Amino acid sequence: MKVGIIGATGYGGLELIRLLHNHPEVQGIDLFSSSEEGMHFSHKYSFLMNIFDQPLLKIETDRLAEYDVLFTSTPSGVSSELLPALIGTKPKLIDLSGDFRLKDLPTYEQWYKKDPAPADAVEKSVYGLTEWNTPAIAKAQLIANPGCYPTAVLLSLLPLIKENLIDASHLVIDAKSGISGAGNKPSQMTHYSETNENTAIYKLHEHQHIPEIEQAIQMFANQSTPITFTTHLVPMTRGILATSYAPVNEGVTEADLVNTLQETYANQSFVRIIKDMNKFGTNQVYGSNYCDIHVKVDPRTNRATIVSVIDNLVKGAAGQAVQNMNVQFNLKQTTGLSLVPLFI
Numbered sequence: 001m002k003v004g005i006i007g008a009t010g011y012g013g014l015e016l017i018r019l020l021h022n023h024p025e026v027q028g029i030d031l032f033s034s035s036e037e038g039m040h041f042s043h044k045y046s047f048l049m050n051i052f053d054q055p056l057l058k059i060e061t062d063r064l065a066e067y068d069v070l071f072t073s074t075p076s077g078v079s080s081e082l083l084p085a086l087i088g089t090k091p092k093l094i095d096l097s098g099d100f101r102l103k104d105l106p107t108y109e110q111w112y113k114k115d116p117a118p119a120d121a122v123e124k125s126v127y128g129l130t131e132w133n134t135p136a137i138a139k140a141q142l143i144a145n146p147g148c149y150p151t152a153v154l155l156s157l158l159p160l161i162k163e164n165l166i167d168a169s170h171l172v173i174d175a176k177s178g179i180s181g182a183g184n185k186p187s188q189m190t191h192y193s194e195t196n197e198n199t200a201i202y203k204l205h206e207h208q209h210i211p212e213i214e215q216a217i218q219m220f221a222n223q224s225t226p227i228t229f230t231t232h233l234v235p236m237t238r239g240i241l242a243t244s245y246a247p248v249n250e251g252v253t254e255a256d257l258v259n260t261l262q263e264t265y266a267n268q269s270f271v272r273i274i275k276d277m278n279k280f281g282t283n284q285v286y287g288s289n290y291c292d293i294h295v296k297v298d299p300r301t302n303r304a305t306i307v308s309v310i311d312n313l314v315k316g317a318a319g320q321a322v323q324n325m326n327v328q329f330n331l332k333q334t335t336g337l338s339l340v341p342l343f344i
């Protein structure tokens, strides 16, 4: 397969390169840049010397149709302009940004504060939460790869909401992310002196992943409910830990929750239900495509605490994108993704 990566110089792009380099079905990888075309990639990133020395290519829409797969790992508002012209041409299109995720265009405008993608392109796009949408992904040309937080949150909650085991109308989700989630463009928020030795809450009640999570709960668990979702920036590079709290429905036990999670993901390679634990953290999935989930009911409050961890750049971005590519090309989902987590 011949692959093109637009946004190769960013964090998601670099992670795609790392994964696709080891993918047995990928023969060539072209790297595109909007700001540094012509620059030899290993001059920019010396850690890629003798691996990716090639020059960065200029993005020319009419030349993009020659690829088998194109990944766009670009800020919101870029793929919505670039990809619609490629619909109906040869390449499978996998977009890592939020541009094609929200089906309701005014909702995109409200939360992203940008013009939405054309309606027909959004309609044709398929939400790439792999474990929940495999048949549609297999048939799709354009994949809207999920956001990092929604991936961690939805994988842990959807089975429990779908089976009516927890009360979604009282759901509270508290999520924490490493700083690479904000991309490689420096900002006040990600400045070392303001992130080191600091944990901060941000985008309170305004995070763009709120409507994405609500849409997916409706789509896959058939429940329409507003959620309380808060995001925090913690002083680490990679990782997301999402902790959700919800009342358990009448007659439901902790064993019911655990069994439902285990049954839902029994045939899935990348979702692990961790039953017994005394410590559960982002380092158990670091650098891998795993999502680990743990659930426990507090009998004093009758509330369930559901916790999940992912690596935001792998299962939360590039890893899930490659998993979706595998589904689109009828390959085993694990192809090129058998990464052991970097625990220490």
Ligand SMILES: NC(=O)C1=CN([C@@H]2O[C@H](COP(=O)(O)OP(=O)(O)OC[C@H]3O[C@@H](n4cnc5c(N)ncnc54)[C@H](OP(=O)(O)O)[C@@H]3O)[C@@H](O)[C@H]2O)C=CC1
Residues within 6 Å of the ligand: 006, 007, 008, 009, 010, 011, 012, 013, 032, 033, 034, 035, 036, 059, 073, 074, 075, 076, 078, 096, 097, 098, 146, 147, 148, 180, 181, 182, 183, 184, 185, 312, 313, 316, 317
């Ligand atoms: N970081 C994460 O954990 C996750 C990110 N995402 C989403 O994935 C996308 C990429 O994120 P991330 O890699 O972190 O972001 P970065 O900021 O690290 O990288 C984005 C890249 O996009 C390129 N770019 C910028 N403007 C344009 C343009 N007008 N046309 C073409 N390319 C452009 C830039 O490269 P150049 O200047 O060379 O063109 C840049 O390196 C974002 O939409 C993000 O929200 C999703 C899930 C997780």
Ligand SMILES: CC(=O)N[C@@H](CCC(=O)OP(=O)(O)O)C(=O)O
Residues within 6 Å of the ligand: 076, 096, 097, 098, 147, 148, 149, 177, 178, 179, 180, 181, 182, 183, 208, 209, 231, 233
């Ligand atoms: C730590 C951090 O800043 N994370 C980013 C996640 C970016 C992302 O995934 O946003 P898209 O929906 O545009 O893809 C954030 O909270 O906005």
